[in-house]
Amino acid sequence: MARLFMLLLSIVMTSLAGIGVVAVLAMGFYDWKSILIAAAIGAALAVPATWLVARQLA
Structure with a gap:
C-alpha cells in the first residue's frame, strides 16, 4: 500500500497545489x-x- 500511496501522492499533491495557485491568482493575489x-x-x-x-483502492 505504501507504493500505491506514494504514486498517488505525487499526482494528487501536484493537482491540489496547482488548483490552489490558480484559485489565488484568479482572486487577484499576485504576490x-x-x-x-x-x-x-x-x-x-x-x-x-x-x-x-489509497486505502479504498488497496
Whole structure:
C-alpha cells in the first residue's frame, strides 16, 4: 500500500497545489507569499486525501 500511496501522492499533491495557485491568482493575489501559502495548503491537504483514496483502492 505504501507504493500505491506514494504514486498517488505525487499526482494528487501536484493537482491540489496547482488548483490552489490558480484559485489565488484568479482572486487577484499576485504576490509570492499568497502563491506559496496556497501551494503549501494544497500539498498539505493532499496527504489525507491520498491516504483515503489509497486505502479504498488497496
